[in-house]
Amino acid sequence: MTTARVFVIGHPIGHSRSPMMHGYWIARHGLDATYEKRDVAPEDLGAFVRQFRAEGWTGCNLTIPHKREVMAHVDSIDPAAEAMGAVNCLWWEENRLIGGNTDAxxxxxxxxxxxxxxxxxxxxxxxxxxxxxxxxxxxxxxxxxxxxxxxxxxxxxxxxxxxxxxxxxxxxxxxxxxxxxxxxxxxxxxxxxxxxxxxxxxxxxxxxxxxxxxxxxxxxxxxxxxxxxxxxxxxxxxxxxGMLLHQGAKGFERWFGVMPEVTPELRRMLEDDIRADLAKH
The missing domain is CATH 3.40.50.720 (NAD(P)-binding Rossmann-like Domain)
Structure with missing residues (x-):
């Protein structure tokens, strides 16, 4: 069985806490999956989506500057993304690549x-x-x-x-x-x-x-x-x-068919990471 691969892309992307959050849920649900962050420059977005399709990757989150531009590269856009003019999540429905928005x-x-x-x-x-x-x-x-x-x-x-x-x-x-x-x-x-x-x-x-x-x-x-x-x-x-956690949970459900729980333990992990980051400044 092939390991499911999910990404978060942006430019820059070093600050993203999504790998910590999704890695926690992947482990908690015992899934054969990875969640990786990848710095994708604006001019490389099209190539990334083509590779995403060719490799049959499972899902993706998108952050600045890709939320609008990716709309030209998907097969369909969900009503939330349509209303917001922005996509933050990619998933498959049968063989169609869907661009959606879980922020609201x-x-x-x-x-x-x-x-x-x-x-x-x-x-x-x-x-x-x-x-x-x-x-x-x-x-x-x-x-x-x-x-x-x-x-x-x-x-x-x-x-x-x-x-x-x-x-x-x-x-x-x-x-x-x-x-x-x-x-x-x-x-x-x-x-x-x-x-x-x-x-x-x-x-x-x-x-x-x-x-x-x-x-x-x-x-x-x-x-x-x-x-x-x-x-x-x-x-x-x-x-x-909590907005970050709950929008992430919705994306996780799209990819893996299970709605993960936003636990106090996970929230504490992210809080500790935020505090550690703030202490550096």
């Missing part, structure tokens, strides 16, 4: 896991940012029936993204945040503000309702200044590490 699934699954019942009665969310993570968060929240207000420092970017995502999404500048937060059940920060090396997100959480949930996709540090302030206010908090 990961974000919502982590919300479900961390704050069970968060969407009971929830109707509005505010999403900060206008990049790929904002697109994933908005699409996932819309699937749960929430209306989404996208806020970005450059209002035109939020408005353009809102137009692309369609009904139930509106774009705004950050000057309207206070008013929007007053009616928000969920706030999701998809910007890099608060990440190590970046300034903190300067945001007054005072207007948010007491039942509100604050989700920060940043996971280095594990508890951002935004989450600390949200906790101090008594708001529900959700960190970004």
């Amino acid at each position: 699934y990961g974000l919502i699954a982590h919300l479900d896991n961390s704050r069970p019942g968060w969407d009971r009665g929830a109707s509005r969310a505010v999403v900060l940012g206008a990049g790929g993570a904002a697109r994933a968060a908005t699409w996932g929240l819309r699937q749960r029936g929430l209306e989404v207000d996208l806020c970005n420092r450059t209002a035109s970017k939020a408005e353009t993204l809102a137009d692309e995502l369609g009904t139930g999404v509106a774009g705004h500048g950050t000057d309207q945040l206070a008013e929007l937060l007053a009616g928000a059940d969920v706030l999701v920060n998809t910007t890099s503000l608060g990440m190590i090396g970046q300034p903190p997100l300067d945001l007054d959480l005072g207007p948010m309702p007491a039942h509100g949930v604050v989700y920060d996709v940043v996971y280095a540090p594990l508890e951002t200044d935004l989450l600390k302030r949200a906790a101090a206010r008594g708001l529900g908090t959700v960190d970004g590490l």
